[in-house]
Amino acid sequence: MRRLRTAVTLGTALLALAACGTGGGGAGRECTLIGSMPGLSVVVPAPEGARVASAHLRVCWGGTCQEPRLELRPTSKTVSTGCDGDEPDDACGASASPDGGMSGFAHVEGLPKTSVKVTLTLRDAQGRKYLGKRVDVTPKTTFPNGPHCGEGEPQAVLTVANGQITPR
Structure with a gap:
């Protein structure tokens, strides 16, 4: 008992x-119990994405640096495959089509919500350096469940276009 x-x-x-x-x-x-990981996203849209075979990040703040793993993958766009009819209950379809870009996410443990120094190096298929630049980035708090559920981890996005890195 x-x-x-x-x-x-x-x-x-x-x-x-x-x-x-x-x-x-x-x-x-x-x-929900969904969360977010601290880190940096890297986006290299077409046509530059087609040149990139690998990427390397170095992230520094407070006297320490991390070199997180960053694997780029092809990006895609949504392409309609049409609908069975015009009625509201008719089925419609879509498929993903490569768009020539590349993107990836690097998990950066302990990433602060203050300015960090990021060095991004991109290489082509022959291993030649295509881009190597340092930028200051301030990661922002994420709200994976919306602001009414509290903060998630800080993240930032680095977009590469015309040989420049734009942080967001």
Whole structure:
């Protein structure tokens, strides 16, 4: 009997804890347990994306530096494949089509919400340096569930176009 009471008490506590984790952070909205990773996204749109085979990042702040893994992958655009008809319940389709760009995300543990120095190096298929520049970037807080659910981790985006890096 004692084990049954312990199990019931533990089960009730776990249910209460689970309910607390999914409760709305404000205004009656539900907040999921989705989070965000601290890091930097790199986007190299076409036509420059076609030249890039690899990328390397160095991120420095507060006297320390990290060189996170950054793997670029081809980007795509959505292309309609048409609809079965014109009625609201008719099915429509779409497919992804490569657009000549490349993008990737580098997880940077401990990334602050203050200015960091980022060196981005891009290389072509022969291993030749295509771009090597340093920029100052200030990562911004993310809100993966919306602002009503609290802050996520800081992130920033680096876009490469015409040989320049634009932080956002």
